[in-house]
Amino acid sequence: MNRIWESNAEDNKVTFTYHAADGEEGYPGVLDVKAEYTWSEDNELTLRITAETDSATIVNLTNHAYFNLDGENAGSVLDHEMRLNASRYLPTDDTQIPTGELAPVAGTPMDFTQFKAIGRDIEADFHPLKVGKGYDHCWVIDNYEKGTMKEVAELRSSKSGRALIISTTQPGMQIYTGNWLAGCPESISGSAYSDYDGVAIECQGFPDAPNKPDFPSPVLRKGEKYDETIKFKFTTL
Template sequence: MDTSRRTVLAAAAAAGLMAAAGTPSYASSESRTPVKELFGTLPDGTKVYRWTVENGGTRLKVLSYGGIVQALEVPDRHGRYANVSLGFDNLGDYLSATAFFGALIGRYGNRIAGGRFTLDSTAYQLSVNDGPNSLHGGARGFDRRVWDVEPFTGPGGVGLVLRYVSADGEMGYPGTLRTTVTYTLTGRGDWRIDYAATTDRATVVNLTNHTYFNLAGEGSGSILGHELRLAASRYLPTDATLIPTGELAQVAGTPFDFRRSKSVGEDIRTAHEQLVTAKGYDHNWVLDKGVTARPEPVATLHDPGSGRAMRIATTEPGVQFYSGNFLDGTLTGPSGRVYRQSDGLCLETQHFPDSPNRPEFPSTVLRPGETYRSTTVHSFSAR
């Protein structure tokens, strides 16, 4: 465990923090057996459960519906805990909202132009749910499916194995896709996500998680003061519907340059055509490392106020940085406060948007006999 992590856990223990007013208090770095409780019931009678996983001083609450991260709780520099992810305290809001709070995204994270692609000379029409395009797997993507969940505790950590079988033709995608996603909290308190999938027909796959982060705490206000660094020299400009144009543009000299840490809000109001079109940041950064066999560090996020910091390592070649542009005050979090523009941000590790229509992009094709694998690790500290 790193020094900053030991310091905040010791501070929490010394303070003898008590659970009050919904504020978690747990300073132990020891793992605990995941706890299951009923969260709600779908209109068809299907029960949705919430699992609480705890290890290394981090607590994760996950729903069987959508594999949603309903809460992610970590300490600040003084050992005080807060939920640093946006979401809801009831199932009904998850069913009605389209913000993808905390959800597993599939079969294809991000946008596919026109909801169409051709694979092996066969054209496929997907569910269209974002203007003319297909977004995050369509109208009923993996975020709106009930996953089978199995808890585990082992030497590598404690967590959950989530499984879902997507039928051939679901949302227009070919092939029966068998997906396994493993959420692990390690002894260091890292949150690791391992994705795996197989298919019986050639298809396209791009899985990710859509957690909105606010390291100051859910409902605390804007993330524009958060400091972000991205290990990316290029990004993908988009058209008016947020589909990549195909250009891999240099970030140098633009508001998209996060190679050195800077506040999210430093350049977000710049009259740059790409920022105007997206109403902020909603673009894919082309990571300098490319696709790697093991997770490599690609991003750091820091909230100066609380001292909380998050480092992201991934095997993926891209990260979609979304600055919460479309949060408009119509959604209310568990804090009782409404979410407004830039009250949370997403850092979605993934392959590039619209790759099925861009052969020059890293391939997202999965064929029978192959196994799709991807790993992303979120590491937390405070300073």
């Protein structure tokens, strides 16, 4: 369901706010959400998301931007190299719902603990990749501590010489390699997107956490404050 948020721009910051009514999309409780995007002089974009409710409800918020460090209309990101601070990931069933297992990435195509081209193993004979036609899974951030900012991912392109370093307070990150981008709206240059033309690195809580008691809880209660941050730092190689 799409919603237009209220917005306010001031200096180097844009603040978006949204008021969700009790029962909207089936979720209990009123929810007031604020997303603050702040741009710094050292090429760092900080997203801080806060929320409060009047009744216990489920909250798991993130950003779903696609990145291509070679620029707009530059084609596939499969040659981009990625490193993740994550030695485990969440296996899913055939409907891509997590099974509840936290599986090691070692020895599998899910291993990005060292820099690796996104496309190197994307066509491997590995069931998780077959289900989603590529990467569309949640990685478990190593040594997660609630409320503590950690560097969790780096994306780089030798073609452009650009790099992106991501830090967050969140426990997981969903990596989606644009497996179904073809047929999406035209780009700003008027070209059509193709599959794998961008990669999303979505720092968030674990999917299906309400049904998995061993996952970090996504429940926000009255009197508590949801407060999570994601930082995107752009630099050069």
